[in-house]
Amino acid sequence: MAAKKNFPLRIDPTLYEALERWAGEEFRSVNGHIEFLLRESLKRAGRLPDRKPRDEQL
Template identity: 45%
Template sequence: MIKNSENIHKKSGNIPLRIDPELHEVLAKHASQEGRSLNNYLTKLLEEGVRPKSFEDRQFVGHVISGDNFDLDNRLVKISGIYYRYLIDNASVVNKEKSYAVIEANGNILTLRELK
């Protein structure tokens, strides 16, 4: 009997995987904290890893911005000559003496993290 070539390459969805027991424990803990099964949690992580990033993420995430690029009165930050709204991830206010990394971009709002 000749099998259809499409069926030969169809994946079952099962992936046997060996990982370090300590990593297994950490992953199970994270899954539990999110109220997910370990399988569901791992599927979510894998999907996030292969999902295309947004245009904003590709353009801005990873950029480092110095404190002199902030307009504190209007809560704006300038990148490549354009002003964006921002949120600070790990500080309550901008310190002009510090630098910040863009960790997320959502439309015209950037999330920044103060570099230590």
């Protein structure tokens, strides 16, 4: 698995609080939930390159 890219994110406190609640409801960290939401948005927009299923990568 490739290393993840770290970067600072400035976000409105109210938006962060809403994300924090939502992430908790989904049993994810805020970081994990943001990544999930971005990935889903990119898929819907057709901007995420196709990847092989995890089993085929081994």
